[in-house]
Amino acid sequence: MLRFERVGKRYPGGRDALSDISFELPAGAMAFLTGHSGAGKSTLLKLIAAIERPSRGALIVGGVNVARLPARRIPALRRRIGLIFQDHQLLPDRTVFDNVALPLVIAGYRRRELARRVRAALDKVGLLDKERVYPQTLSGGEQQRVGIARAVVHRPPLLLADEPTGNLDPDLSRDIMNLFCAFNQVGVTVLIATHDLALIERLPYPRLVLRQGRLVDNPLAVS
Amino acid sequence: MSTPLPLLERLRAWAAHHAYVFFSSLGRLCRQPLSSALTIAVLAVALALPAGFGLLLTNVRHFAGDWQGAGRLTVYLRPEARRDQAEALAAALRDDARIASVTLIDKDQALAEFKRASGFGAALDALPDNPLPHALVLEPAPTAAADPAALEALRDALTARPEVELVQLDLDWLQRLLALLDLAQRGVRLIGVLLGLAVLLIVGNTIRLDIQARADEIRVTKLIGATDAFIRRPFLYTGFWYGLFGALGAAAVLAAAWWLLRAPLGRLLALYTGLPEPLGPDAALLGRLLALGIGQGIAGAALAVGRHLKAIEPR
Structure with a gap:
C-alpha cells in the first residue's frame, strides 16, 4: 500500500527534514510513527498526501509514485487517503453533517447515498446526535471524532493521522486509538504519527522511530 | 473500500452539484446584503453609463437620419x-x-x-x-x-x-454633424471599453477578497481531494450573479432615467415638426446589458480565481 524508497526531503536553505527513508507498509497493516517533535513525522505524512514533495527517492502509494505525480492527479490521490490532523481542520461555518459530507460532495455522491454514509460515519464515532450543530460548540475530543468521521466517510483504503490525540486527555485518547484499531480491523491501512508513547505502549503494532529526519528504528524495512 | 462511481451517476452528481453551487453562491451573496448591494450598485452604474450614452447617441443618429434627406x-x-x-x-x-x-x-x-x-x-x-x-x-x-x-x-x-x-x-452642416457623431460614437465606445474593464476589475477584486476570506476552506477542501474545477465553481457562479444583478440594476437605472426624461423630451421634440419618436431602452438593450454584465462578471471571477487560487495550498 505504502512504500518509501530512499526518500529525502530538503527544504530551501539546505535543511534536511528527512533523509534516506525506506520502509514498506503492506495493505491492511497498521503502524505508528514516533519521535520527538521536529523529528520529521509531519513531513513524512505530508509527503504521502503530496502536501509536500520529496527531493529524492520514490514514494509509492497504492501503486502510484507520488514523487512524480503531476499536480492535476493530486486530487485523485487525496481522495484515496483519509487525513486526520491534530487541529481537526474542520470548517467552522458548516454543521457537523456538512463537514463530514464534504469528501462525498467532492466525490460526487448524491443526496440520499451521501446522507446514509455520513450518518454511518458519525455513528461509528458516536456523534450521530450532533449532526446539526457547528464544530465550535463541541469539545476537543468530539471535534477530533468529527475529523475522523470526515476522514473515513468515503472509505479510503489508507488512513493517515498526525498527532490525533495531541490535545486530548488519556481516556479520550484511548477512545480515539480504539477507533483507529477498529478501522484497521476492517481492512484499512493506518499510519499514525504520535509522540504519546504511553498511549501506544500496549498496542501490538510496529513502530517507526524518527530522529532528526532519519529512521533509527525500522521494523518495516524493505528486505 | 471506496469504489469509483459509474459514469452516469457521476454526471448526475456533477449536474446536481452545479445546481447546488448555483443557488448556494446566490445564498452567500444574500447573507452579506450590504456589501453585495454596494458592489452591485457600482456595477450597475458602470454598466448604465455607456449604455445610456449609447442610447443618447442612437437617438441623435435616429433624428439625423431623418434629416438625411435634407440635402x-x-x-x-x-x-x-x-x-x-x-x-x-x-x-x-x-x-x-x-x-x-x-x-x-x-x-x-x-x-x-x-x-x-x-x-x-x-x-x-x-x-x-x-x-x-x-x-x-x-x-x-x-x-x-x-x-x-x-x-x-x-x-x-x-x-x-x-x-x-x-x-x-x-450639405455641409449635415456632414459636420455626421462627423461629430462619428467622433462621439468613438468616444462612447472608448468609455464603454473602459467601464467594461472597470466591471471586470470590480468583480475580480470582490472575488479576490472572497477567496482570501475563504482561504481556510479552500485549503481544507484541497486536502480532502477537491479538484481545481470544484473549488473554482462557487466563485465563477458568484461572478455570474454579480454580473446578472449589475446588468439588471443598470437596466433599472436606464428605465428610471428614461421615465424621468421622457416627458420633457417629448415637449422639446414637439417644438420641431416631423421628428420621429425618440427611442427608449428596449429588450435588445437589456439583452446586450445582460450579455455584457454576465460575461464580464464571469471573466472577472475567472481572472481572480486563476491568479489567486494557486497561491492557496495546504501546508
Missing part, C-alpha cells in the same frame, strides 16, 4: 432674371429625375416675408427696389439625397446656367 438645394437666380425665366427653369427641373420637388420663391414674396420676420421693415422700405432675386428650392429625389457626390454634380450643373447666380447646397 436640399437653393438656387438663387441673377437679380435681373425675370419671373418667367424662373418659371421656365422650375419647369425644366421638375422633369429632372434627380429632383423630387421644386418650389419657386418669388422675390416680392421673399421680401415681404423677410420684412415680417426680420423686423427691418422700415430700412427695407428705404431701398429703391427689391434687392432679392427669385429663388428655387429643390428637394432631391431620395436616391440622389443619399449620395453627396450626385448632389454636388447637380449643384455644379445648375451653377453653370447663365440665369443662375448661386446654388447653395445645405
Whole structure:
C-alpha cells in the first residue's frame, strides 16, 4: 500500500527534514510513527498526501509514485487517503453533517447515498446526535471524532493521522486509538504519527522511530 | 473500500452539484446584503453609463437620419432674371429625375416675408427696389439625397446656367454633424471599453477578497481531494450573479432615467415638426446589458480565481 524508497526531503536553505527513508507498509497493516517533535513525522505524512514533495527517492502509494505525480492527479490521490490532523481542520461555518459530507460532495455522491454514509460515519464515532450543530460548540475530543468521521466517510483504503490525540486527555485518547484499531480491523491501512508513547505502549503494532529526519528504528524495512 | 462511481451517476452528481453551487453562491451573496448591494450598485452604474450614452447617441443618429434627406438645394437666380425665366427653369427641373420637388420663391414674396420676420421693415422700405432675386428650392429625389457626390454634380450643373447666380447646397452642416457623431460614437465606445474593464476589475477584486476570506476552506477542501474545477465553481457562479444583478440594476437605472426624461423630451421634440419618436431602452438593450454584465462578471471571477487560487495550498 505504502512504500518509501530512499526518500529525502530538503527544504530551501539546505535543511534536511528527512533523509534516506525506506520502509514498506503492506495493505491492511497498521503502524505508528514516533519521535520527538521536529523529528520529521509531519513531513513524512505530508509527503504521502503530496502536501509536500520529496527531493529524492520514490514514494509509492497504492501503486502510484507520488514523487512524480503531476499536480492535476493530486486530487485523485487525496481522495484515496483519509487525513486526520491534530487541529481537526474542520470548517467552522458548516454543521457537523456538512463537514463530514464534504469528501462525498467532492466525490460526487448524491443526496440520499451521501446522507446514509455520513450518518454511518458519525455513528461509528458516536456523534450521530450532533449532526446539526457547528464544530465550535463541541469539545476537543468530539471535534477530533468529527475529523475522523470526515476522514473515513468515503472509505479510503489508507488512513493517515498526525498527532490525533495531541490535545486530548488519556481516556479520550484511548477512545480515539480504539477507533483507529477498529478501522484497521476492517481492512484499512493506518499510519499514525504520535509522540504519546504511553498511549501506544500496549498496542501490538510496529513502530517507526524518527530522529532528526532519519529512521533509527525500522521494523518495516524493505528486505 | 471506496469504489469509483459509474459514469452516469457521476454526471448526475456533477449536474446536481452545479445546481447546488448555483443557488448556494446566490445564498452567500444574500447573507452579506450590504456589501453585495454596494458592489452591485457600482456595477450597475458602470454598466448604465455607456449604455445610456449609447442610447443618447442612437437617438441623435435616429433624428439625423431623418434629416438625411435634407440635402436640399437653393438656387438663387441673377437679380435681373425675370419671373418667367424662373418659371421656365422650375419647369425644366421638375422633369429632372434627380429632383423630387421644386418650389419657386418669388422675390416680392421673399421680401415681404423677410420684412415680417426680420423686423427691418422700415430700412427695407428705404431701398429703391427689391434687392432679392427669385429663388428655387429643390428637394432631391431620395436616391440622389443619399449620395453627396450626385448632389454636388447637380449643384455644379445648375451653377453653370447663365440665369443662375448661386446654388447653395445645405450639405455641409449635415456632414459636420455626421462627423461629430462619428467622433462621439468613438468616444462612447472608448468609455464603454473602459467601464467594461472597470466591471471586470470590480468583480475580480470582490472575488479576490472572497477567496482570501475563504482561504481556510479552500485549503481544507484541497486536502480532502477537491479538484481545481470544484473549488473554482462557487466563485465563477458568484461572478455570474454579480454580473446578472449589475446588468439588471443598470437596466433599472436606464428605465428610471428614461421615465424621468421622457416627458420633457417629448415637449422639446414637439417644438420641431416631423421628428420621429425618440427611442427608449428596449429588450435588445437589456439583452446586450445582460450579455455584457454576465460575461464580464464571469471573466472577472475567472481572472481572480486563476491568479489567486494557486497561491492557496495546504501546508
